[in-house]
Amino acid sequence: MxxxxxxxxxxxxxxxxxxxxxxxxMTLVLGGILFAAMGYxxxxxxxxxxxxxxxxxxxxxxxxxxxxPLVIIATGLAIGFRAxxxxxxxxxxxxxxxxAATGIGLYFPDQQAVYLLALMFLAGCLGGLFWAGxxxxxxxxxxxxxxxxxxxxxxxxxxxxxxLVRGPWRxxxxxxxxxxxxxxxxxxxxxxDFAYRVTGSVYFAxxxxxxxxxxxxxxxxxxxxxxxxxAPRAARYAGFSEKSAIWIGLLTGxxxxxxxxxxxVAGPLGQLSPIISPGYGFAAIIVAxxxxxHPVGILLGGLFLALIYLGGESVQLGxxxxxxxxxxxxxxxxxxxxxxxxxxxxRIVRVKEAH
Amino acid sequence: MDLFIAIFTGTMIAATPLLFAALGELIVEKSGVxxxxxxxxxxxxxxxxxxxxFNGYSLGxxxxxxxxxGMITAGIFAVVALSLLANQYAAxxxxxxxxxxxxxxxxxxxxxxxxxxxxxxxxxxxxxxWLLGPLLFKFDVLVYLAIALVPATxxxxxxxxxxxxxxxxxxxxxxxxxxxxxxxxxxxxxxxxGGAMAGLAGAYMSVAYTAIWVEGMTAGRGWIALSLVxxxxxxxxxxxxxxxxxxxxxxxxxxxxxxGLPLPSEVLSAAPYIAAIVVLVMISQNRSRxxxxxxxxxxxxxxADG
Numbered sequence: 072m073x074x075x076x077x078x079x080x081x082x083x084x085x086x087x088x089x090x091x092x093x094x095x096x097m098t099l100v101l102g103g104i105l106f107a108a109m110g111y112x113x114x115x116x117x118x119x120x121x122x123x124x125x126x127x128x129x130x131x132x133x134x135x136x137x138x139x140p141l142v143i144i145a146t147g148l149a150i151g152f153r154a155x156x157x158x159x160x161x162x163x164x165x166x167x168x169x170x171a172a173t174g175i176g177l178y179f180p181d182q183q184a185v186y187l188l189a190l191m192f193l194a195g196c197l198g199g200l201f202w203a204g205x206x207x208x209x210x211x212x213x214x215x216x217x218x219x220x221x222x223x224x225x226x227x228x229x230x231x232x233x234x235l236v237r238g239p240w241r242x243x244x245x246x247x248x249x250x251x252x253x254x255x256x257x258x259x260x261x262x263x264d265f266a267y268r269v270t271g272s273v274y275f276a277x278x279x280x281x282x283x284x285x286x287x288x289x290x291x292x293x294x295x296x297x298x299x300x301x302a303p304r305a306a307r308y309a310g311f312s313e314k315s316a317i318w319i320g321l322l323t324g325x326x327x328x329x330x331x332x333x334x335x336v337a338g339p340l341g342q343l344s345p346i347i348s349p350g351y352g353f354a355a356i357i358v359a360x361x362x363x364x365h366p367v368g369i370l371l372g373g374l375f376l377a378l379i380y381l382g383g384e385s386v387q388l389g390x391x392x393x394x395x396x397x398x399x400x401x402x403x404x405x406x407x408x409x410x411x412x413x414x415x416x417x418r419i420v421r422v423k424e425a426h
Numbered sequence: 427m428d429l430f431i432a433i434f435t436g437t438m439i440a441a442t443p444l445l446f447a448a449l450g451e452l453i454v455e456k457s458g459v460x461x462x463x464x465x466x467x468x469x470x471x472x473x474x475x476x477x478x479x480f481n482g483y484s485l486g487x488x489x490x491x492x493x494x495x496g497m498i499t500a501g502i503f504a505v506v507a508l509s510l511l512a513n514q515y516a517a518x519x520x521x522x523x524x525x526x527x528x529x530x531x532x533x534x535x536x537x538x539x540x541x542x543x544x545x546x547x548x549x550x551x552x553x554x555x556w557l558l559g560p561l562l563f564k565f566d567v568l569v570y571l572a573i574a575l576v577p578a579t580x581x582x583x584x585x586x587x588x589x590x591x592x593x594x595x596x597x598x599x600x601x602x603x604x605x606x607x608x609x610x611x612x613x614x615x616x617x618x619x620g621g622a623m624a625g626l627a628g629a630y631m632s633v634a635y636t637a638i639w640v641e642g643m644t645a646g647r648g649w650i651a652l653s654l655v656x657x658x659x660x661x662x663x664x665x666x667x668x669x670x671x672x673x674x675x676x677x678x679x680x681x682x683x684x685x686g687l688p689l690p691s692e693v694l695s696a697a698p699y700i701a702a703i704v705v706l707v708m709i710s711q712n713r714s715r716x717x718x719x720x721x722x723x724x725x726x727x728x729x730a731d732g
Contacts, residue, residue: 157515209703213711218462218515219653220706223699226646234692353523360516395530395641402466402524406502409512409520 075422086415091361093411098404111390119389120382132267137380140331142276142373144355146283147327149364155300156320160221161328162352163228164199168329169336171198173343176258187257192333199329200322207321211314233345250344260338272334280366357405431560433677441673443627445572447651448665449579450623457616458596458723462518464624465648466525471496471625472632473529479541479633489629496625497618504617508610511727536639544634580662596721599728653702657709659719672698
């Protein structure tokens with residue numbers, strides 16, 4: 072008698088949901104081992120990382136502050152990933168969105184306009200669309216890899232931001248700090264409650280999740296994209312346009328990231344500085360995967376990745392563990408997710424030896 | 427004349443890490459595996475090599491340690507992507523994020539203390555020749571190694587049996603499997619080699635090129651190396667041409683800043699990334715040509731008994 076690993080023929084929603092749970096558990100276990108190896112008490116440190124940050128209402132609100140951009144971006148990216156379009160430059164699209172929104176906020180003639188925020192929202196969205204649109208155009212027209220182009224554009228976006236805040240947009244009254252002036256009051260989103268930082272962007276994140284659900288589960292276009300991603304040949308025979316899949320796949324991610332950039336700068340940040348995101352655009356890729364490209368999963372994944380950000384800050388303050396631990400956990404989580412996907416999509420069977 | 431020599435030698439030095447990383451990835455991709463995580467492996471290699479040098483180990487140990495560190499991190503990718511059949515794009519991204527985090531954690535203790543750097547070797551007699559001496563015979567040993575790797579890689583791929591087997595695995599692992607080769611094992615070997623090269627490239631960045639630790643110091647060179655492989659249509663000599671082109675852009679940008687060109691430094695810094703996009707567009711617009719060049723099974727998981 073021999074054991075053999077073979078792919079499962081059928082799958083169920085339970086098995087589908089199992090992989091992220093296994094991945095999170097494994098990340099916690101390995102995280103504890105890592106802390107112990109670095110000479111910190113593992114259980115206490117894990118507590119400080121994953122429980123303490125959200126044990127207060129303020130902490131919970133901070134969790135939402137970080138989860139909002141992750142969820143918004145991940146919903147947009149997931150639509151592209153379903154179509155096998157690999158936009159990995161959401162970080163750059165977020166940056167350009169934030170720049171466009173700030174440009175309107177600071178330089179629109181009527182600084183008290185009641186519609187200023189709406190204009191900024193639009194500008195952020197268009198900025199993200201434009202930056203992702205470059206990659207979409209190059210892929211659709213010249214077959215250029217969107218992976219490499221979106222990533223190169225991320226580096227370029229960071230340089231544009233750096234140039235603006237050190238050069239033409241630097242706040243003249245800012246003591247030479249590389250940052251813009253604060254947005255005018257009409258260009259800022261007030262927190263829901265002034266004791267906390269979380270804003271109405273939470274409602275937009277919920278809207279994005281619902282919109283994504285409608286798009287992927289109820290619309291013909293969403294269906295066409297999914298077919299194109301899962302079975303490109305079938306999509307071609309059915310006459311589903313590959314080009315429109317490229318455009319939609321990249322632009323949804325770009326728009327989402329640009330809007331997230333707007334919400335960041337008009338919300339918690341209030342102004343531009345050389346670094347406006349702790350890698351939300353990259354973390355959102357992990358959110359989309361850990362959420363299995365499904366809205367409910369993305370919600371949970373966004374909250375968990377937000378917790379990893381908070382946990383990183385918490386153990387830095389409490390134990391002096393370097394903040395990049397956040398990215399180590401993010402990478403480990405994605406590795407474990409990919410590994411556990413194998414575990415749940417395969418099964419061990421006994422094979423009788425041939426006689 | 428001095429400026430010309432400075433630009434030429436600077437270009438070759440800037441091209442060296444790109445050469446190591448891109449020639450390593452070329453072998454990986456020729457075996458049918460796409461590892462997007464070069465940036466992560468380079469950063470880990472850079473951090474480990476710097477750590478070794480920082481703690482008084484010799485430069486030889488630092489380079490070997492950097493290469494080994496790149497190899498070990500590539501091993502994580504290999505297990506997930508080759509044994510567990512994961513999506514290679516996602517696994518490569520995980521590696522890139524993981525590597526940037528791990529290297530930044532290792533690097534928190536370095537401050538801005540410089541370490542001893544790799545010295546150029548003065549080849550006797552030859553280095554004294556007018557013009558040619560300073561142009562060709564005053565590099566550090568790794569520059570020569572990187573350049574020697576170009577014909578070596580081309581020869582190995584095209585003129586040896588093991589090179590042919592590797593290419594077969596990249597075109598059709600089913601075929602290689604059917605005639606008795608262990609396709610998975612060969613892909614493992616290729617991925618580990620690519621990791622070692624990326625680690626070495628990172629080590630060169632930290633203990634030869636800059637000698638000071640800066641978080642995220644590879645600054646996208648891992649991604650540029652990935653673009654180089656595509657740009658080179660998976661041919662080693664074209665990798666050399668591409669690496670010199672991008673090395674040259676880095677150096678011209680530095681000299682541009684020193685000479686005080688009336689441009690913001692950010693514009694010059696963006697030049698290599700813009701150039702990468704431009705060359706990718708140029709090379710990929712001929713789709714049928716591209717289809718002939720790309721290893722047919724690139725990024726497709728292979729299961730031996732499936």
